[in-house]
Amino acid sequence: MSLLATAAELDLDLPRSGPWTKRLLAGSRLGGAEPLVHHVSRLGGDITDWTGRAGPDQLLDRLRRSGLRGRGGGGYPTSDKLAAVRRHGPGSVVVVNGSETEPVAGKDDLLLRLRPHLVLDGLLAVTRILGARQAFLVAHSAPALAAVRTAMRERQDLTLPVDVVRGPANFVGGEESALIRWLEGGPALPRYQPPRVVDRGWRGQPTLVQNVETLAHLGLVLRLGPDWFRGLGLADEPGTMLVTLSGAVEGPGVYEVPIGTPLPQILQVAGADPEAVALLVGGYFGSWLRAPEVQGLALSRASLRPAGATPGAGVLHLLPRGTCGLRESGRVLAWLAAQGARQCGPCAFGLPAMASALNEVADNGSVEALAQLQRWGDQIEGRGACRHPDGAVNLARSAAVAFPEELQRHRKGACGGHRQSSLPLPPVAHPR
Ligand SMILES: Cc1cc2nc3c(=O)[nH]c(=O)nc-3n(C[C@H](O)[C@H](O)[C@H](O)COP(=O)(O)O)c2cc1C
Numbered sequence: 001m002s003l004l005a006t007a008a009e010l011d012l013d014l015p016r017s018g019p020w021t022k023r024l025l026a027g028s029r030l031g032g033a034e035p036l037v038h039h040v041s042r043l044g045g046d047i048t049d050w051t052g053r054a055g056p057d058q059l060l061d062r063l064r065r066s067g068l069r070g071r072g073g074g075g076y077p078t079s080d081k082l083a084a085v086r087r088h089g090p091g092s093v094v095v096v097n098g099s100e101t102e103p104v105a106g107k108d109d110l111l112l113r114l115r116p117h118l119v120l121d122g123l124l125a126v127t128r129i130l131g132a133r134q135a136f137l138v139a140h141s142a143p144a145l146a147a148v149r150t151a152m153r154e155r156q157d158l159t160l161p162v163d164v165v166r167g168p169a170n171f172v173g174g175e176e177s178a179l180i181r182w183l184e185g186g187p188a189l190p191r192y193q194p195p196r197v198v199d200r201g202w203r204g205q206p207t208l209v210q211n212v213e214t215l216a217h218l219g220l221v222l223r224l225g226p227d228w229f230r231g232l233g234l235a236d237e238p239g240t241m242l243v244t245l246s247g248a249v250e251g252p253g254v255y256e257v258p259i260g261t262p263l264p265q266i267l268q269v270a271g272a273d274p275e276a277v278a279l280l281v282g283g284y285f286g287s288w289l290r291a292p293e294v295q296g297l298a299l300s301r302a303s304l305r306p307a308g309a310t311p312g313a314g315v316l317h318l319l320p321r322g323t324c325g326l327r328e329s330g331r332v333l334a335w336l337a338a339q340g341a342r343q344c345g346p347c348a349f350g351l352p353a354m355a356s357a358l359n360e361v362a363d364n365g366s367v368e369a370l371a372q373l374q375r376w377g378d379q380i381e382g383r384g385a386c387r388h389p390d391g392a393v394n395l396a397r398s399a400a401v402a403f404p405e406e407l408q409r410h411r412k413g414a415c416g417g418h419r420q421s422s423l424p425l426p427p428v429a430h431p432r
């Protein structure tokens with residue numbers, strides 16, 4: 001996908017002023033992975049020089065004070081998760097989650113390809129804090145795998161076994177328990193929880209699953225300290241965030257912005273079409289925001305919450321003119337329904353039924369189908385073993401309220417869209 005090809009042009013794409021900032025994406029434009037020697041000289045020593053004398057408790061405290069939250073979508077406090085694994089004592093397992101199975105995301109792949117040592121610093125730090133005995137690094141693409149393998153050969157400080165593996169291709173395969181099952185040789189399908197993976201994960205061992213971007217931030221936090229990290233972003237949501245921007249923008253790609261940056265500022269500087277009607281925030285589990293609504297909102301959980309949205313893993317898609325948001329949502333919902341592992345009722349029966357209802361709404365604005373959509377959403381929500389159905393229901397609900405003019409038009413047999421699609425739907429992949 002073109003988004004994944006923007007790594008080398010990041011600096012070229014960036015305007016001279018605007019909300020952009022660089023922490024994870026700082027450094028020279030090399031057109032490829034930053035070698036260890038550059039990484040170490042740029043950051044003033046290797047990670048052990050910075051953290052060597054600090055014990056696990058001090059490192060964990062540094063992390064807690066930074067307020068770092070996971071960047072894989074859920075936004076869980078990273079220090080709490082580490083503490084939950086650490087309480088089981090040494091010998092745990094760490095999984096770096098770079099599966100990035102969301103079709104319009106590209107930030108983890110980009111980080112692994114451009115700045116693998118930032119991620120490996122984070123991995124090294126958490127394995128030391130936990131006294132872990134085994135780690136896995138899961139990447140999405142062949143170039144990311146190659147960059148990580150080269151970077152691993154450059155370092156001598158990762159003393160535990162680290163398996164570098166290509167992630168599962170199915171959408172739910174990026175969910176932490178599915179990923180663990182897959183790393184065990186099983187299908188990439190979620191497990192019923194509890195037990196939580198922090199208690200019983202890979203082969204029954206306490207397991208820390210952390211997103212690629214989270215670990216890259218974590219490495220910098222432990223080097224430069226919580227105050228440095230809190231120097232950007234919001235008091236409750238500190239730091240920067242990688243945003244993958246696609247759709248009706250002149251400069252699609254991955255950008256780094258402080259959390260709390262106004263959405264209009266991000267869109268404007270990325271060359272957004274001012275006539276675009278809606279923005280999908282949070283990817284395929286996300287929410288549609290209409291253009292006027294976007295004006296008052298910022299990229300933060302607190303700002304987006306009242307609008308029923310969340311930044312998720314930082315995926316933004318601006319719906320191009322002439323593309324019908326109802327039809328797009330119907331397509332994506334059908335795709336999400338096909339992705340469900342069909343292990344639980346909500347996925348096996350609920351999502352396909354909701355997808356048909358939403359497509360009927362998109363076809364003719366059917367009031368009955370709209371009511372069914374609402375009813376089935378209520379029945380499905382919270383009933384799956386994982387969050388997949390909840391994410392899909394969120395998208396469907398948001399589509400049903402975000403496009404009232406389109407609904408009216410469809411009821412009269414007209415559609416403002418030209419039936420061209422904007423959101424990519426890769427072939428449905430099998431969990432193994
Ligand atoms: C259906 C589904 C797919 C997911 N896919 C990913 C993914 O591709 N990458 C990722 O890091 N997290 C993904 N997650 C979230 C993970 O389960 C997990 O919460 C995350 O890796 C934890 O990392 P963090 O705390 O650093 O955010 C997914 C969750 C669900 C429900």
Ligand code: SF4
Binds near residue numbers: 339
């Ligand atoms: S809710 Fe769906 S995706 Fe999640 S475990 Fe159940 S069947 Fe699988």
